[in-house]
Amino acid sequence: MNTRPRKVLIFGLDGPVAPALLRYCREGKLPALARLIDNGVLAPNAMVPLPTATPANWTSIATGAWPGTHGISDYNVRRPGDPLDRAHMAFHSPDVKAEYVWNAIARAGKKSVVVNFVTTWPPVVDDGIQIGGSGCDINQWFHPNLAVASQEQGISSDAVRLDEDGLGTGAAAPGVFAASASGGLFCTASFQPDSRVPVRIELAAPEGWSNLPAASRLLAAELEVRASGGRYPLAPPTWQLLVVDTQGKGFDRVLVCEHKDAAVSLAELRVGEWSGVLQHTFPTEAGPERCAFALKLLELSADASDLRLYHSSFCALEGWSSPASLATEIVSTKGLPNPDSGFFGYDKGWFGANTLLEEIEMQRQWYADACTHVMKNKPWDLFVMRYHLPDTSWHSIPHVLDPRLAKNAEERRQHEALELGIYQACDRLARDLIECVDENETLLALISDHGAKPAGHPGIDANAILQDAGLLARDAAGKIDWSQTRALARPVCWIHINQEGRDPDGIVHGGEHYRAVQDEIIQALSDYVEPTSGRKPVLFALRKEDARFLNIYGEQAGDVVYALKHDHGYQHGPFLPTADWQGGSLRGLFALSGPGIRKGVQIERNVWCIDLVPTICHLAGWPVPRDTEGAVIYQAFEEPGC
Template identity: 25%
Template structure:
């Protein structure tokens, strides 16, 4: 700050006077002298202020906008072309750098490190999938479904029955005091009978209409989060849609809407439905790897009655079956017992799945949807508004807290065949059986401000296009609908300006990257020049939209706010898939008892059946290693795996080295390229990890390669390398992290180079003036 003191030119006639004849000074001279002295003192104060003590911490607020999968190559290309003026301005005024990602560069892995400042070995989120401890079965690494007691669990009927008896007995006893003396004995007898009957009825009601257990969710991420640490130190925080924040975390001085990890109402990552009268579509979906619920319609015109596939009735069907099986004596036939219990439940009218009747009226050029007392008429290409769906359990549950969801339809065609799309069914914002917002009821409180909004953690449907259903317009329209509501949230909250720490993650940059790369890469197996000419420009539009979001955010922020824009990883083309289990078999590391199994889908991660066995065809006695997940390889280690064959120590290291050498030297016979850039030992990637949990090796692909679709779920396809013939054509998950860094823009300049995503946590703490977290892996770049 510079203070310039200017003095207007004035001329005074100063005459020497004796003491005896000292006349008063002119008034204007006195006033001018005072003004001059005041200016001098003021200037001195301002000049000395910096020396008087430390300045207050600046800036007072931090806003972080995350864009999942925003690729630095595309960002730099579009900035150079003048397409991203707001990000370009942020780069000039502050900083732009490529941001080193995690190993592996996967969304839940990277954002977990962003959230905690520690490496994936310590967060224990090191892949989308991991083994269930003590088995060969995969499960989602972010979190798993559990159970928790409802009210008092198995004691609920007894507690409520006893409570009902006590309440009625107390009321009756009180009434007896007012009864005439001769009738008190009768009144007391009536009271006792009524209380006993009421208690018994209440207990019966609790037994037949209330569950003992209800679903719960367990987040496996370890480490203290940035927002929790800030909140614990007095900073008000708001966190929107950060991946792997489900269930919603308690933030004493803040708010949260969970991101990736929130399931749909069926407990899936997102399971859309597709209704069609085209018999050929069913055959095309025979190998449905994306959990699409296909419903075949009986006709192509007129009145049709079908169903909306609802959630599983776990508390009243699956859990009683599980309890019955758990009580079996050793050696009893579990399959027969399961069948018996299921038939008993069905005879009582208990359904395993809570479907809803759906009526369709197909006319020449439109279709009418009737569902849950709601009706909308659609023409081809038109989306419906939200349908609010209530899935009936029983009259008591429905009345107290019924299962509510929201979904939208899109009519794709009525001729020659009906094709009707139903989005994944989101939890209604006012129905949180497991909290996806904090504080309690926060999502519901937003309804009056924002209207209905998606709650699903994977909100943009990539599964339907990847299965070859719908078209580019379906995806683009769904993306626009989703992002508009997210933009509305951001605008509303930033205008409000109450949060010192504001974090919001958009995921549309990732989702379009997965589906659109085939339109940008002429060497991709699915590249079509006609489609590329029509749709390739949508990628640029998505990045321009990202830039517009940044510009609107900057316009809403008061001076002194630090703005940070980042992504967790970039992208590369996914032309060919590398099947690691096939390579292991053909190179003697894995042995099969019979031929490879069939095609697996995401649904297998949920519906494991009785045994939950994935590798049924593997001869574990002769198997030294197996692959599961997105590039992770496990040694079949004795003492850790249930049927381990490799001894710890020298043999373990020999197996690892042999696999490293073999994979890194392998050449794709079709392209002459190395599909695997590098194989990492776990200790090269992480420190402080649990050796019983973390995979022994990770194979990192080179550009244009990714792990094969079936290898991720433990299968053994026929070929080691195969073309990727799916619309899901861009990826990053199993690629070497050096090839797919993220982006980092900051309104404040960095004091060092080569920032990593783990460094954001301590950097934000420094800006906010908060104490550091001891022992984290990140280091501040401010």
């Protein structure tokens, strides 16, 4: 067998809990991933940078460089001349300062395909194909002039619009997490979800309809679609609903039509049924936007008093690929390029786990169709697919991660079934990709950017701690008084000193004055006692220069760096990659399989996510990106000296 692979396939998962995934592999429930791992090398001590944050760590994976080198330190970046409280979302490719692996190998004439990889939009593939990259999932568009705040600092974790006086307004910004329009629910008044009132419908005898079906009883209603949450203002369509009692035994089906003509329907549905993939074209300020969506009849009682009809997000079918024409080639009859995977409706109590898993499968199917089309029909040497599903899941359904939150054994069983269903979607996507390659000639890599853990005791409001310590001042209106402010906390684990000569409103001199403020900050963080638990949540706080051994450095890092204890705070972020708690783990996932790789081996040494790129380049004989700082994992090779 040739020890030098001809191709490389990287399958990335965002935020999987490695111990859980590996347990399901051992139990035979994830056959594709288990086969990859069993036929290759697994690194159980897979380490990722602090903070454990999506854009920073995927950029490290793609460049082989530490965040201080590539310039993406967490979810935000601060650009030259910005005041301390100004931030921009770190998903914008011009902010990346290091060379990506796909551009390095293009120098040797190698072609790459990059799918759904964060911090890569506008497109960054020099010679090849790119699908997505503008957000965490296909059809998410993260505007570079928006910031992500942190729950650890008492600010909404949603994206927030920047204002002139503070980190943000605290309100979700339109167009941040956007398909063309968000999902919606039509229902009768009997349904009372936990949050966000859906569109209420009033059923009445049909008027003005043509071609009505023969039926015992008919009811009708207008469906006013709320086309909101997208990149552009949209003119929402109004559909027509016909509810049918076919045989006088109770209402049993619905027709959804664009007009009052029952002979031409978008869908005919019974309870529990999905429509096929449907399309609608919206006029927008940027031109027509062709979208895909699907409908499901969730509930219909015999007397029609209980009715729930769901429509998925409207998902743009173009605008997310390079070359742009590629999007028109991708046809998925059962899949949706849906950025929220169904969690938008699930989180609001519109439907349960079964419908959620069905919509997850639609998103997975779309990725599979898009990837396999390109793999079979386009030239490529490196194929990179990043799947965000695990991370989306744990943020939306964190209770599934935490066995303490199940009320009883049955509820715990339901949580475990949902967790397994999420990982099985990942496994099916991996299967579909691997089936497109010759495993005798292709190096397979499985990797993640971080893990996740259950939420613990409360985290910290770092700016409140600084204010109590006299390091941050506000005026009577609550705005920051820069003339009296010596430090400000920024997401995710950084405290920045308001330094004279560096920051626009700087008041702290350099030298001993600067170091004294660092020490005050460290003392304040270290002394803080979280009131509800009576515990000190800060694991450590370090001067920036002392954090160099953690590979923390560069302009984006704070003057003081801190981490929280594993049993405080949320799923990931200001935690070490070694944090394990209540079945969760922040460790990464790292496995290799294929030509030149040992089989059925675990290597116990620490393996860093930045080691992937130099390792695959070494084995494939490709140029290494010019900024790579990772090391070749020789212990994974059949012939370590090759």
